[in-house]
Amino acid sequence: MSKNTVIKIENVSKMYDLGLVGTGTLSKDLNRTWAKLRGKPDPYATLAELNVRSEKSKSNTVWALQDINFEVKQGEVLGIIGKNGAGKSTLLKILSRITTPTTGIIKMKGRVGSLLEVGTGMHPEMTARQNVFLNGAIMGMTRVEIKRKLDEIVDFAGIGKYIDTPIKRFSSGMKVRLGFAVAAFLEPEILIVDEVLAVGDAEFQKKAIGKMQDVSKGKGRTVLFVSHNMASVKKLCSNGIVLENGKVGFTGEISNTINYYISNKTINNKFNSDNRQVKNNDVKITNVKIKNSNNESIDKILSGEKIIIEIVLNKAINENFDIGFGFYNPEEIPQFHCSTETKRIELNNRKQIYQATINKWPLATGKYYLNIYVRTKTTLLDYIKEAIWIYSEKGDFYNTGVLPSWSNGFYIDYDWE
């Protein structure tokens, strides 16, 4: 029996005005109304461009989504992945009826529950019990439904004896657990989830992911899941869709989708600070280079080679601080980490350039990227994700003229007797 289509998205596009909303909107509105009265299309729509963030835009309007078409079958768990700004959030907002598309139509079957945030609308002055009722009602549950599930919700959140405490006394973790617990018992036919799982402690995340799996597998519910975390997408989803600059780049079985996403990821073999996580700090990492033993910048490493990671700061730091970096594979799985604190090296020598030497590059064939941070004991001064990518190839790791037999994983030194 072929399964029912429960979500049908047809030619959905969404246009946004750029810049300061509010300035000049009156004249724009009048222009639009005038065009509408004459039966002409929106004069700003034709100017709108595709949403490519790296390019400076020439017009004031942009297509956050353009001609999105796909269908979701009942019981499917669809992962929506894509870079920042690819249109994931816009799509979620449209699906959860926060805003409407500029063109196109979406049809859905069954009760839709969306979880763009946990604990929406909870009031700090109200008790946990009152907030469960409030939050549940906001998400569309009736009082009777919530009453029936109250014990389970409290149990799942693990806040048993604090049930009549105002939640302003709760730790942030407890609040998140409470919010998620309400959401977990929402039981809609279609569940739309944003990266809300990113919050909360590891144990709770496991519980939450488990709960979501139960929901989809056990009860045949449909789940749309948006995440940056490839590991949880892979674990949870059966199918996936990749958004690229507001268009559908790929749809298919989840591992194919992730492969597509990874292989099409833009790779910067020069330093790139687009993913800087610390804003507006006066100490900044201004360059990261990967060099060989001849002090030349390289974008390809052979395993077993000696390499130097060179980090340049915009200014010297006057107190003790640490630098660290980690290498990750394209699936965002950490490979190894080097830092000054683990080597008990104190940096306070007022230099701007620092070098870390890796005597034998251990990783096998593949692409890897580096996340890097600079911190003092108390504050994170700068942290850049995907600061630089490097391509690694199998090399003469053992210095024997024989290449290692495996191309995956990593290499280690060993002896035979």
Add this chain to the structure above:
Amino acid sequence: MQEKWNTIIKPKRGLFAIDLKSVWQYRDLLKMFVFRDFVTYYKQTILGPLWFFIQPLFTAAINLFVFGGLAGIGPAGVPGFLFYLSGPILWQYFQDTFTKTSAVFIENQQIFGKVYFPRLIMPLTVLISGLMKFAVQLLILIAAVVYYYFSTGTLSLQLELVFFPIIILIVMILAMGFGLIVSALTTKYRDLKFLIDFGVPLLKYITPGIATTYAVFVNTLPAKLVPFAKYNPMGYLIDSFNYMFVGAGSFNWASLGFSAGIAIVILLLGIIIFNQTEKNFMDTV
């Protein structure tokens, strides 16, 4: 095969496609919001629920001093304090509902940006939360009426009092209607919020029934300004309300009919505009 879709999301919405059915489905949410307003209203205050009482009593005292004392335009033959208690209570409910409803999108963008529910629930929450506060203040008015009955021997209540729920209903419709219209505009033009915040409280000075009765008010005004008093729907409502409770004012069905007519038109207009705004306001707010 004909397929059944129960949620359809599309760019445009019919002018009258107002989903009252889903508002009804979310009635539990409305109850929870009202409950929230009620339990959190006087949290973190020292005097707590006493504020419900302090505000109208002080307003009455000041009005009595300014209008009755300084300006000398207070109504004749009835206790001034009662008069200046009753009008402002009703006005305050109108004003609160109007201004709070007009800020509904801005105040709730946090929630509106994260979850869907019929947006009309929020203005309804404002309306009903305000009604609770109004009901409490009405008790003070009744207590004051009883006090004057025992101290002066005259009962100021009129027989027409039985119709007073009609007055309240018209005030609710009018205030919500105005609020809805403005709420739609404030999502884009934030200036309006400032205009409303200081403008609406000023309106009470040109509304009959606050400073003095409708009849006196119209006689005192320069001839040119008389239409402002005559076509002010709130004027008749407050004047009737004053008449019912205090005995100073007037009551006639024609004026009430006029106010009710305006109120219904404004509310319909408000709902239509609100309904068109709610679908996309997150992009502009």
